[in-house]
Amino acid sequence: MSGDEAIKVMVVDDHPMWRDAVERDLIAAGLNVVAVAANGVEALARFPAAKPQVLVLDLQIPAPNGVEVTAEVVRQDPSTRVLILSASGEQSDVLDAVKAGATGYLVKSASREELLDAVRRVALGDTVFTPGLAGLVLGEYRRLLDEPATDDGTPKLTERETEVLRLVAKGLSYKQIADRLVLSHRTVQNHVQNTLRKLQLHNRVELTRYAIEQGLDDE
Amino acid sequence: MFRALAVLRIVLLANTVGLTLYRLDNFTHPNAGLALLALMVVWTIVSIWAYDAPRRRVPVLLVADLAIAFATLLSSPFVKGDGFSATVPGFWIAGALMAWAIHWRWMGALAAATVLCATDLLIREEISQTNYGHVFLLMIAGPIVGYMCGSLQRMAAERDRAERAAAIAEERARLARAVHDGVLQVLALVQRKGPELGGEGVHLGELAGEQEQALRSLIRQQDTLQTPGEAPVEDLGGALERLGNRRPPVTSVVTPGAPVELPQDVVGELVAVVGACLDNVAFHVGEDAPAWVLLEDLGDRVVVSVRDEGPGIATGRLESAAASGRLGVSESIRGRIRDLGGSAELFSTPDTGTEWEFTVPRPTE
Numbered sequence: 001m002s003g004d005e006a007i008k009v010m011v012v013d014d015h016p017m018w019r020d021a022v023e024r025d026l027i028a029a030g031l032n033v034v035a036v037a038a039n040g041v042e043a044l045a046r047f048p049a050a051k052p053q054v055l056v057l058d059l060q061i062p063a064p065n066g067v068e069v070t071a072e073v074v075r076q077d078p079s080t081r082v083l084i085l086s087a088s089g090e091q092s093d094v095l096d097a098v099k100a101g102a103t104g105y106l107v108k109s110a111s112r113e114e115l116l117d118a119v120r121r122v123a124l125g126d127t128v129f130t131p132g133l134a135g136l137v138l139g140e141y142r143r144l145l146d147e148p149a150t151d152d153g154t155p156k157l158t159e160r161e162t163e164v165l166r167l168v169a170k171g172l173s174y175k176q177i178a179d180r181l182v183l184s185h186r187t188v189q190n191h192v193q194n195t196l197r198k199l200q201l202h203n204r205v206e207l208t209r210y211a212i213e214q215g216l217d218d219e
Numbered sequence: 220m221f222r223a224l225a226v227l228r229i230v231l232l233a234n235t236v237g238l239t240l241y242r243l244d245n246f247t248h249p250n251a252g253l254a255l256l257a258l259m260v261v262w263t264i265v266s267i268w269a270y271d272a273p274r275r276r277v278p279v280l281l282v283a284d285l286a287i288a289f290a291t292l293l294s295s296p297f298v299k300g301d302g303f304s305a306t307v308p309g310f311w312i313a314g315a316l317m318a319w320a321i322h323w324r325w326m327g328a329l330a331a332a333t334v335l336c337a338t339d340l341l342i343r344e345e346i347s348q349t350n351y352g353h354v355f356l357l358m359i360a361g362p363i364v365g366y367m368c369g370s371l372q373r374m375a376a377e378r379d380r381a382e383r384a385a386a387i388a389e390e391r392a393r394l395a396r397a398v399h400d401g402v403l404q405v406l407a408l409v410q411r412k413g414p415e416l417g418g419e420g421v422h423l424g425e426l427a428g429e430q431e432q433a434l435r436s437l438i439r440q441q442d443t444l445q446t447p448g449e450a451p452v453e454d455l456g457g458a459l460e461r462l463g464n465r466r467p468p469v470t471s472v473v474t475p476g477a478p479v480e481l482p483q484d485v486v487g488e489l490v491a492v493v494g495a496c497l498d499n500v501a502f503h504v505g506e507d508a509p510a511w512v513l514l515e516d517l518g519d520r521v522v523v524s525v526r527d528e529g530p531g532i533a534t535g536r537l538e539s540a541a542a543s544g545r546l547g548v549s550e551s552i553r554g555r556i557r558d559l560g561g562s563a564e565l566f567s568t569p570d571t572g573t574e575w576e577f578t579v580p581r582p583t584e
Binding site for chain 1: 400401403404406407408410411412428431432435471473474475476477509511513514515516517518524526571574
């Protein structure tokens with residue numbers, strides 16, 4: 001695929017065999033692996049110099065964990081894309097990472113082609129959803145609805161977004177969804193992206209509110 | 220326990236000291252009375268100190284405590300004359316009684332109360348209604364306090380045990396997570412590398428894939444495990460995860476990430492219905508066919524969708540089957556959902572495969 005040379009990737013995983021396997025696959029496909037790291041400290045130390053476009057990140061790494069690393073790199077450079085590559089079905093972790101700014105999620109058993117496809121799509125700004133993540137996000141929006149509303153800032157899904165997300169959760173590809181709802185592929189993609197963006201924005205607002213309440217904004 | 224008793228002892232002592240000084244004229248030997256009073260003050264202080272440390276709460280201390288109470292009681296006729304109405308220590312003796320109750324439970328309390336009450340009655344010339352009342356109350360209250368102390372201590376011990384068990388379980392879960400993560404990493408790697416080796420590797424990769432999914436699902440079920448409550452409720456998400464592990468077909472189960480609790484019979488029925496749908500997929504579409512199950516919790520109702528990408532069901536085929544009296548699988552599925560007060564919708568075209576959507580109301584208490 002053309003343009004792959006430009007994609008700069010950083011791989012963060014504490015399992016050497018995995019780190020090497022992913023790195024090899026990415027290099028073989030012509031991507032540019034600019035850095036690797038085995039834990040959160042290394043990842044954050046090497047990130048500013050390496051300036052990767054995409055961070056392929058395992059959630060279960062020695063502290064700071066994947067969620068914290070996600071939040072920090074997105075804070076430093078909002079144009080960085082984070083693709084979570086997780087072995088365990090740690091549901092709440094995945095949701096936290098997505099809220100912190102990750103735009104892609106893949107289980108480690110995904111094939112080499114799926115991984116390469118995901119890295120390329122995430123680099124382009126697409127969101128990579130698994131059915132499982134769509135189900136989690138749907139559940140999160142419904143839980144937010146049930147919470148006693150503190151203000152009107154609670155994010156809500158539009159009917160269309162709910163419809164699209166449900167189809168993702170039922171295992172349909174973006175193309176199948178576009179065909180079924182008579183939409184363009186791009187529109188489907190935008191709807192999915194919006195569902196994440198609203199959660200991430202809400203998460204930032206909540207964190208800021210918490211910081212102000214705790215008096216952490218004084219410094 | 221003994222802290223509370225210390226407070227009680229001081230109150231009782233103050234009461235006795237006050238009454239004694241106020242009615243000193245009742246004493247035939249006031250000096251002896253004051254000496255006894257001093258003894259009670261000293262013993263109260265000593266006993267509060269002594270009972271404070273568990274290692275000092277030896278039988279000798281308790282026996283001494285009771286003996287002093289007994290002695291002060293016994294001295295009443297000698298220092299107050301034969302026709303006294305109130306004993307020298309008065310209610311102060313309750314301190315020793317309560318110590319016995321706390322330390323030796325109701326048996327100790329009963330023994331101490333018997334000794335004190337018998338003494339109280341024996342040293343009197345005549346027994347009034349009031350005397351009887353006091354004795355009766357001591358005999359009843361002592362063992363009750365003893366019994367309650369026993370219960371409280373048992374409950375505290377049980378609570379400690381439960382807290383320890385919870386802490387151990389938490390630590391176990393944490394360790395298990397680390398172990399699972401390592402195993403999942405290897406399984407995923409074998410699954411990914413196997414096919415590249417060719418031959419046996421392909422088979423190994425498939426096996427690793429199956430085990431990986433099974434373990435992943437087990438971990439999710441563990442996360443949604445709950446302590447058995449009083450109502451027979453079950454997590455529908457966990458139950459569907461278990462069902463999804465059974466293959467064929469190759470099912471991916473998507474849940475909202477939090478337990479979806481429903482009465483056990485509703486969960487059982489929904490799992491059976493989804494199982495029937497998956498059987499249909501395996502039979503009509505193929506054993507390797509993929510299937511998707513989505514569970515959504517909408518508060519007052521739950522929605523379960525089952526989807527496949529098979530050839531679908533031709534329009535009119537179900538209706539004609541029903542019309543000719545052959546109520547197939549789909550009718551039994553609809554019937555079961557109807558019995559739960561819900562609705563079943565079937566979308567099926569040759570292009571998109573078959574999709575069931577079941578909406579079942581959450582039963583109100």
